[in-house]
Amino acid sequence: EPLLKTDGTHGLAAAACVLTPITPSDGIENVLRHRISGDNRCGIGLGRIQLTIKYGPRNNLVIVVHKIEKLEKEEDGELPDPYVKLYLLPDRSKDSKRKTDVIKDSCNPVYDERIEYALSPNELTQRTLEVNVVNKKGFFHLQKSNIMGQVLIDCGLLDPTDITNWYDLQTPMDEGDD
Numbered sequence: 001e002p003l004l005k006t007d008g009t010h011g012l013a014a015a016a017c018v019l020t021p022i023t024p025s026d027g028i029e030n031v032l033r034h035r036i037s038g039d040n041r042c043g044i045g046l047g048r049i050q051l052t053i054k055y056g057p058r059n060n061l062v063i064v065v066h067k068i069e070k071l072e073k074e075e076d077g078e079l080p081d082p083y084v085k086l087y088l089l090p091d092r093s094k095d096s097k098r099k100t101d102v103i104k105d106s107c108n109p110v111y112d113e114r115i116e117y118a119l120s121p122n123e124l125t126q127r128t129l130e131v132n133v134v135n136k137k138g139f140f141h142l143q144k145s146n147i148m149g150q151v152l153i154d155c156g157l158l159d160p161t162d163i164t165n166w167y168d169l170q171t172p173m174d175e176g177d178d
Contacts, residue, residue: 046149046169047071054163061117067110079105081136089128102136125156147172
């Protein structure tokens with residue numbers, strides 16, 4: 001739709017999608033990630049999650065799960081009951097598992113929950129943070145998986161100057177136990 005510019009003329013909105021291929025190292029081939037300038041979605045995909053990740057001076061990895069945007073509704077049109085489940089891989093034990101609260105009936109839940117892991121700087125470089133967005137309603141339905149999307153973050157590549165980011169949810173590579 002034309003927009004009225006400040007000089008009184010009409011122009012087109014500059015919100016065209018830019019397609020960025022996902023590399024084979026991401027584990028998914030022949031898939032495109034759709035983006036609009038400003039990091040908004042084109043309405044395609046599994047949604048996205050905003051996280052703050054930093055390594056603290058007390059040898060602790062601090063994760064703040066801020067919010068999720070644009071989760072898909074269930075097949076029957078019902079809104080999901082999402083929560084976030086984290087593991088510090090390669091450890092998939094109960095000691096490594098952390099969860100947020102469940103937000104009922106929301107495609108855009110807000111958490112602002114802080115999660116911590118104690119680990120040395122050497123351990124940090126050898127770990128991957130697995131972030132799963134899980135639909136609590138999935139436990140009561142006969143469906144293959146209740147994981148709505150997943151992000152894998154190599155802790156050895158964390159940038160200490162860039163701690164709050166949006167991450168696009170991907171199709172789960174490995175379904176964890178719950």
